Amino acid sequence: MAEAVNIKRLAQELNISIATVSKALNDSYEISLKTKNRVWNLAKELNYTPNPAASNLRSNKTKTIAVVIPCVANNFFSLSIKGIEEIARQYGYHVLIYQTHENIEAEITFTNSLLNGRVDGILTSVSSSEYNSEYYTKLVKKIPLVFFDRVYDNLDAVRVTTDDYEIAFQATEHLIEAGCTKIAYLFGLENLPAGKARFAGYQDALKAHGIAFIEQLVVKYHDDEESNLQQIKELLGNYKPDALFSSIEEFIIPAYCACRELDLQIPNHVKVLSFSNLSTAKLLNPSLTTISQPAFEIGREAAKCLFKILNNKQLDDEQDIILKSVLIKRESTGC
Amino acid sequence: MAEAVNIKRLAQELNISIATVSKALNDSYEISLKTKNRVWNLAKELNYTPNPAASNLRSNKTKTIAVVIPCVANNFFSLSIKGIEEIARQYGYHVLIYQTHENIEAEITFTNSLLNGRVDGILTSVSSSEYNSEYYTKLVKKIPLVFFDRVYDNLDAVRVTTDDYEIAFQATEHLIEAGCTKIAYLFGLENLPAGKARFAGYQDALKAHGIAFIEQLVVKYHDDEESNLQQIKELLGNYKPDALFSSIEEFIIPAYCACRELDLQIPNHVKVLSFSNLSTAKLLNPSLTTISQPAFEIGREAAKCLFKILNNKQLDDEQDIILKSVLIKRESTGC
DNA sequence: TTTAATTACGTAAACGTTTTCGCGTATCCG
DNA sequence: CGGATACGCGAAAACGTTTACGTAATTAAA
Structure with missing residues (x-):
């Protein structure tokens, strides 16, 4: 809809070829500084910007x-x-x-x-x-x-x-040092290396401290919020873990809600720790121990x-x- | 780096012109269904996708x-x-x-x-x-x-x-109904219609309830987190408001922190309400009353x-x- | 002085599409 | 059977760049 300012237009106004204009715009060594300046000035004056499609097409660079x-x-x-x-x-x-x-x-x-x-x-x-x-x-x-x-x-x-493995190991140790012996694991990203590494860090930390890994203490993430809440409530009700280690941020809300609904106090009855980049983690009730990724x-x-x-x-x-x-x-x- | 499958290639393999191929791909009425199917099948087989740059350049549509x-x-x-x-x-x-x-x-x-x-x-x-x-x-x-x-x-x-004005009005009324008479306003977006509307809603609600607007109860947002915290602390210390109405989410953390540092209990000593889309608002300590925008x-x-x-x-x-x-x-x- | 090298610029092709125009063949109607 | 209409397709230009190559003028080297 505008008045089409392109290389051709610049070339015409300056009485030089479009090749020269193009090279000048790209600061080519082939062009004299004098010509470059003429081109640059006019380009600025007319608000010229190169057409990306044309540029991409020819140069195979899309920026x-x-x-x-x-x-x-x-x-x-x-x-x-x-x-x-x-x-x-x-x-x-x-x-x-x-x-x-x-x-x-x-x-x-x-x-x-x-x-x-x-x-x-x-x-x-x-x-x-x-x-x-x-x-x-x-x-x-x-x-x-x-x-x-x-x-x-x-x-x-x-x-x-x-460092998923190391930090999960360290976080698990933190729970163990806080006195936890029945640490449940809220498992996310199970198909991916990151998820596997976190889980391995958790398992190995248990082993290193002589704590048996209990399959029933693992809850796997579902896409559906409600079902995560239910799962965690059942976990808390049936197996009475003394800690929840969440490998993804998405478990935080259901975990907190589950504890509230079951009248379990954090951290007295159950401690909670999660991978998370929540900026409000420190404002939660209670404030949440997190593994914060950079x-x-x-x-x-x-x-x-x-x-x-x-x-x-x-x-x-x-x-x-x-x-x-x-x-x-x-x-x-x-x- | 690939083997360049473009319209020309399709045209050659099918022994038709590139114009026909292009039209067939765009489902033009000019082309018979038979030819279209030949083109579509080969295109799928060769994983052809049109070059966006060329397409943009010619058609002036970028998608x-x-x-x-x-x-x-x-x-x-x-x-x-x-x-x-x-x-x-x-x-x-x-x-x-x-x-x-x-x-x-x-x-x-x-x-x-x-x-x-x-x-x-x-x-x-x-x-x-x-x-x-x-x-x-x-x-x-x-x-x-x-x-x-x-x-x-x-x-x-x-x-x-x-509905910035209406919801700010309504929120202010909510605070007034909760017994607040000295409602401070944490002012964001002051240059923009949204910010002005929210502020106007706050002011008009005060007026509607016979509460005088006090300039000193207004704190304006700064880019710097620390200075927002300081401002709010000074506000709380010097003017003892019984409520903080924050017009933007960015004030939440400094507001909560300021209250903690000054040992002011929310909501007993000061009530807090904020525009916000925080998913964890309900998990904060205490849970935060929010104006949630869709x-x-x-x-x-x-x-x-x-x-x-x-x-x-x-x-x-x-x-x-x-x-x-x-x-x-x-x-x-x-x- | 001749030749080679360098500098500064122009010509024209190319990138892969879309689209206008035109042309031949088949169909239809009178 | 002649003329018009529609159908299906192709030739070629165009979009705005970049770039390989050519060339003339100037400078440097021999």
């Missing part, structure tokens, strides 16, 4: 990356995106967002739609519904891709994760890696970048 | 919209994005995200970068730092744009908002409006869509 995640309405992911965006801005890149809602089919549909040159690269935290290794094995060969937090193992791709830094780091790849910079040989989570002790575990 | 917001790491906005994305998927659109971090210059830079055909339209919730009416007056003439929640008034553009629906509604515009559908004459917020009474106001 765009995609972020494929389960959901933005989650503290971890929204913070990650914030980190990603910050880096993307530094590099002058645009950011597309795709939410899979934990649906692997949506995930595949989205990523497939990105392979035709829509983006230069992908950042993803995969869905937990299924572990489709074959698909990603092929995918990483077709487009630069960096996994963060929820990753696929054994692939030729960079992974940015946290979500913002994970986003930044993952984006940095992707841009290194896109700029053909050497990655510091390491394909795995592991950031440290932190255990923040609060009232829900008696601190 | 992409931009969302420009202050920050994704905020319950309201992340929920809005979720709603936007849902609608965008239905229409087969892609979604670009831009975070202004309340910086109007970033906002202008971003939106300007979208005017050269990168997107078909924009959804935005503007930054609170400044009210630059002149800029947006020009902008809405250049590209389809829908405002949501944080809008500009008196512009020829669709606005999706909530963030998800706002996102959906705004996106729907934009797509109506993009499809040249008649908008139901109304430029303003106003959704209802809901006051959820909890312990922090004595319920």
